[in-house]
Amino acid sequence: MSAPHLLRVADLHAWYGESKALHGLSFNVAAGEVVTLLGRNGAGKTTTLRAIMGLLRAKTGEIRFADQDIGQSPPEIIARRGVAYCPEERAVFASLTVEENLLLPPVIAPGGMTLDEISTLFPNLSARRASSGAKLSGGEQQMLAIARILRTGAKMLLLDEPTEGLAPVIVKQIGVVIRALKERGFTVLLVEQNFRFASRLADRHYVVEHGRIIDELSAAEVSGNLDRIQSYLKV
Template sequence: MADALQLREVSAHYGPARALDSVSLRVAPGEVATLVGRNGAGKTTLLRCVMGLHRTTTGRIALAGREITGLAAHRRARLGLGQVPDDRGIYHSLSVKEHLTLPHTDRGRGWSLERIHDTFPLLAERRRTPAAKLSGGEQQLLALARVLRMGSTVMLCDEPSEGLAPVMVQRVGEVLREAKTHGVAVLLVEQNLRFAATVADRHYLLDRGRVVESLDNSAVRDREHELLDRLGL
């Protein structure tokens, strides 16, 4: 079976400055892989390159074995790539229900509204509420639900636990683990190393735009203090 997502020797620049330097990684179906690194290491740039929002200068990106390097972002989305950005991408004037019914939905892959409501009962309760009136944690759940509703087979999540209350961080973790059981692959940028270890199968350590190590959870636990020091946390 092909990897859900594969990057081979991907580089990217901002003007003359190199942001990514020959990054190679893979995420299998039903796997969560995290990108960990200091601020400025290139984590968000990598997600933007995968989504087609930032141009790569070299390398290849494949989705389920299909080359997508030259495709526009909207075409990547229709092939099953979904993004939960760090600002959540929520439209404050739209209701919860509108967020979940207006986007293009792949009927073969997308979660039904019934399934969304079963997984996110809080969103079912607040389906008529404008997104502007949701808490930060509720908006994060809505951003995750929207990607699943659209039928994304690969989710790109940028700091989903940032700024959330512990109970909401726990709920985000539950959602990511449930998505895994349904074969969804997740590439997760996360500074909260302890949270990442509860949901991820593999961790890529990014330093100055390069993947310098690939670690499993046992290695993360054994080297937690060292890694936190390297991350400046």
């Protein structure tokens, strides 16, 4: 028997007003997996995460999480079921300190990480606990945006381009964090354009183009198919 899917998306269509962004997208993520959505700018990756999170209401198709239909649920209900979203724009509050930002998202389920555990995973953040969000570097903001969803008890993390615009040394640290989260049993759906980064982390990859999944590769299939992957991501 194959592993049960924690997240199952089937035939997802989504619209922005009259304009259609997703054209029948289907994929699944098993509990404990790190899965990427790869694809060029405008392919529909962020839209997919926003649709899963309930932030985009103009959609049809099936979205199931932990065996429940969340396709028409509002974001707060989806968050309560255990899905957490770290958006591309990071959305750290500049007027709050690091610690206040960390404490902001409500705890929704037992089993979330404690502040001490978060400090161990993000030593730089812990050193800056009392600094205001406005003073953080891009990398620190990204760390904080991930860190604050780990307290909530969410089991599934939707991460939108966490490495975007960051220096290689920070990208490496984010890789360490995602690996540690997988070891702790989190399930991660990772949107990336940085395939070099994603390929070292993920169990499986889906390629998104024009609002559809056009290919799927397991981690083991990556090394034999680099040209194929390059062709999907090339602009």
